[in-house]
Amino acid sequence: MAEVTSGPAPYIYVSTRLRVRRAKLLRAEEYNRMLNMSLPEITRYIEELEYKTEIDELAPSFSGVDLVEVALSWNLAKEYQNVLALTPGSMAGFTAEYLRRWDIANVLTILRGRLQGFKPGKIKEVLIPAGALDRTVLDRIVTEESPERIAEGLRGTHLYQVVERELGPAVESGSFARFENELYKQYFADLIRAARAGIKGGSEFLQYIQLEIDITNMQNLWRLRAGGAIEEVRDYLIPGGRIPVDELNRLATAETVDEIVDSLKKRTNISALQDAIEELRCGCSVRQIENRLTRFKLEQMDRMSRRYPFSISPVLVYLERKRYEVYNLRAIARGKAANLAPERIQEYLVI
Amino acid sequence: MVDPVSASTVLTPEMITASQAGLKAVGAGLAVGLTGVGTGLAEMCIGTAAVGATAENRDMFGLALIFTVIPETIVIFGLVVALLLLF
Numbered sequence: 001m002a003e004v005t006s007g008p009a010p011y012i013y014v015s016t017r018l019r020v021r022r023a024k025l026l027r028a029e030e031y032n033r034m035l036n037m038s039l040p041e042i043t044r045y046i047e048e049l050e051y052k053t054e055i056d057e058l059a060p061s062f063s064g065v066d067l068v069e070v071a072l073s074w075n076l077a078k079e080y081q082n083v084l085a086l087t088p089g090s091m092a093g094f095t096a097e098y099l100r101r102w103d104i105a106n107v108l109t110i111l112r113g114r115l116q117g118f119k120p121g122k123i124k125e126v127l128i129p130a131g132a133l134d135r136t137v138l139d140r141i142v143t144e145e146s147p148e149r150i151a152e153g154l155r156g157t158h159l160y161q162v163v164e165r166e167l168g169p170a171v172e173s174g175s176f177a178r179f180e181n182e183l184y185k186q187y188f189a190d191l192i193r194a195a196r197a198g199i200k201g202g203s204e205f206l207q208y209i210q211l212e213i214d215i216t217n218m219q220n221l222w223r224l225r226a227g228g229a230i231e232e233v234r235d236y237l238i239p240g241g242r243i244p245v246d247e248l249n250r251l252a253t254a255e256t257v258d259e260i261v262d263s264l265k266k267r268t269n270i271s272a273l274q275d276a277i278e279e280l281r282c283g284c285s286v287r288q289i290e291n292r293l294t295r296f297k298l299e300q301m302d303r304m305s306r307r308y309p310f311s312i313s314p315v316l317v318y319l320e321r322k323r324y325e326v327y328n329l330r331a332i333a334r335g336k337a338a339n340l341a342p343e344r345i346q347e348y349l350v351i
Numbered sequence: 352m353v354d355p356v357s358a359s360t361v362l363t364p365e366m367i368t369a370s371q372a373g374l375k376a377v378g379a380g381l382a383v384g385l386t387g388v389g390t391g392l393a394e395m396c397i398g399t400a401a402v403g404a405t406a407e408n409r410d411m412f413g414l415a416l417i418f419t420v421i422p423e424t425i426v427i428f429g430l431v432v433a434l435l436l437l438f
Contacts, residue, residue: 009399016403024407 010088011310018318025325028351035342051075065337072326073128080130090199094312097194103131104183110142147171162186192240204311213241215297219290226286294350324350379433386429393422
């Protein structure tokens, strides 16, 4: 059968499909309704939505919160791979680059799980094979006994360089924070390189990456300030955003929040970011600020997808929104399993 | 030898009528042809989006079909112009 591979048609097709899928994602009132349900009711509720196949398939092997969690992970991985298969040309390249974030998450989950003595079967339940490392590779490395063997199993992959350099010191110190940060720095550097490679649609992709870096840096800055780790701020900031790392590093030592906000607003001439910076002035807890910044990022991505309707933007909007839907459902399921009050669970939701 | 000037300038009324009819036919052809191309270009984008939307939600089929055929009006205008030219 003839396939249309050039012109705007494939981009219009994919953008429309993902816009429809995005419209089908759960709305705020549905989350609010779920907050007042019990865990079995939530399981039944999501079974009637897009998660039916996974819940039915996994119901004989799992129950309770584990069933919800594994079904959500499977659905997310399936959905991401499906989107990757749908996207044409340069869009597919950018989508694959974006999805490599899940490789980092999976490798870190495997390393942390194995070092804490979890069995491979238990770790496999929480892996989301949505990136370049497919289920076969992950199944192989999850059975390895030592971190060195896991690192060896990643030879030839895009993560190997950083893993080889940083894993030894991370295992010795017992903290994976720096290792994780280095992996994400490499990930964002790779994304920027892909966006600047001169491929059509790269500028829209670059706008998203810069937004993501700025928001992540602001979240990290707040988290580190709250934790009193001001000296280490520079190590945790990701270069490549619109707000320079030097500026953020200098502001880490500022006395008050107003000082930081005013200084950032003076240095930033991008109206969209000005709104995000203003959010920091709310005087809320670190979690609330992180939540607000994430919501701002999603709204800004929505705006970008309307400005560039047939670009990578609608694809990224769907992927990010889907990720937060799964994140929210998992938070509700875990919260309900731990008997938390609905108001408490609501604080964790990104709606 | 035939005088080239006198040979090319002699036009009979039959020739003029035939020439007018020919140009009308060319105009009619252009009216339908160009509007057809315009309609095709417009329908390409709408049709692609319509197929995408219907693939995700079958309930959209009726609405998507209506949106897809809206640019048909352009080629109908062309057809009307062509018919007015010819008859």
